[in-house]
Amino acid sequence: MNTPITCFPQHDSSKQFLQESSDIMYQYAKKNCLNNHTCDCFWYHSSWQYLRLFGGVHSQELHFNSYKDFFTQNRHNDLNILISGTADYAILHHLHPFLISHSNKIQIYIIDICTTPLKICQWYVDRLQLPDNITFTTIREDIFRCSLPNNFFNLITSYSFISRFKHVQQKEIIEIWKKLLNKYGSIITSDRVMQRERYDTAFKESNLDKKKFVEKIMTRYNQKGIKLSITKATLAAMAYKYIDQIRTYSIASDLQFKNLFFPLKTTHETKLIRGEASTPWIYTSIMASNSNHTS
Numbered sequence: 001m002n003t004p005i006t007c008f009p010q011h012d013s014s015k016q017f018l019q020e021s022s023d024i025m026y027q028y029a030k031k032n033c034l035n036n037h038t039c040d041c042f043w044y045h046s047s048w049q050y051l052r053l054f055g056g057v058h059s060q061e062l063h064f065n066s067y068k069d070f071f072t073q074n075r076h077n078d079l080n081i082l083i084s085g086t087a088d089y090a091i092l093h094h095l096h097p098f099l100i101s102h103s104n105k106i107q108i109y110i111i112d113i114c115t116t117p118l119k120i121c122q123w124y125v126d127r128l129q130l131p132d133n134i135t136f137t138t139i140r141e142d143i144f145r146c147s148l149p150n151n152f153f154n155l156i157t158s159y160s161f162i163s164r165f166k167h168v169q170q171k172e173i174i175e176i177w178k179k180l181l182n183k184y185g186s187i188i189t190s191d192r193v194m195q196r197e198r199y200d201t202a203f204k205e206s207n208l209d210k211k212k213f214v215e216k217i218m219t220r221y222n223q224k225g226i227k228l229s230i231t232k233a234t235l236a237a238m239a240y241k242y243i244d245q246i247r248t249y250s251i252a253s254d255l256q257f258k259n260l261f262f263p264l265k266t267t268h269e270t271k272l273i274r275g276e277a278s279t280p281w282i283y284t285s286i287m288a289s290n291s292n293h294t295s
């Protein structure tokens with residue numbers, strides 16, 4: 001049975017750093033994304049934090065309950081944690097209170113196909129000055145060619161990762177995650193669930209919604225009066241490029257999402273959150289575990 005949907009404009013607490021880091025991430029993107037021949041990501045990584053700063057895109061704390069359960073269940077264990085694809089340091093920020101309360105050893109690995117998000121995560125970690133029991137490694141790699149060891153991770157986590165890929169690739173990614181997971185490990189991830197007529201084509205915003213999205217960003221920019229290194233016109237162009245380019249391959253239903261993790265045991269929570277433009281998104285957060293922790 002599906003969990004009832006709760007309305008969810010939840011706190012995006014990592015915003016406190018964004019004013020400073022969005023300009024820094026833009027510089028990283030100019031240096032790294034434009035020289036990245038494996039993916040076309042400048043439009044995405046250069047704009048991501050500016051759009052987050054003005055509430056156009058979000059990084060909600062959808063995993064709070066699952067992280068809490070995971071860290072409670074593993075309170076006496078050394079932990080290997082993998083963040084699998086991340087636009088910026090938002091997941092690290094959401095994990096941070098749990099990380100610093102854990103007294104055993106923690107090794108955190110972040111994998112992304114592009115250097116830009118890895119660099120902004122490193123920037124964030126340098127600011128936080130994590131305690132000595134926590135180590136942090138960034139890996140620039142394509143998840144499909146990932147060289148990380150199998151049966152190694154206690155926790156693999158991501159946010160809106162698999163809906164960036166077509167359905168056949170979504171299955172492949174989850175199979176890769178399952179191999180990387182150790183026998184007591186858990187996968188905690190959230191993604192967009194939406195019934196649509198065709199799943200082989202991506203969801204795209206309408207032209208009207210693209211226009212409204214840019215207007216929303218510019219209204220907030222004018223209201224907030226935040227000084228950025230980019231001009232107003234550049235911000236407007238970035239916002240348009242982002243909403244024009246972004247593609248989402250949403251998952252058909254909670255059941256289909258859960259089935260992807262079989263034979264792991266799953267629990268899930270479903271939330272309604274603001275979308276980029278006017279379409280609200282139903283997000284399902286899954287915790288899938290090898291052991292019977294979640295039963």
Ligand SMILES: C[S@@+](CC[C@H](N)C(=O)[O-])C[C@H]1O[C@@H](n2cnc3c(N)ncnc32)[C@H](O)[C@@H]1O
Pocket residue numbers: 041058059084085086087088111112113114117141142143144158159160161164
């Ligand atoms: C985690 S996803 C989406 C994050 C964001 N929260 C959202 O809602 O759009 C985006 C990240 O995945 C990375 N990525 C895309 N393809 C990848 C691949 N094949 N292997 C590893 N990382 C990849 C991108 O570089 C990007 O930083």
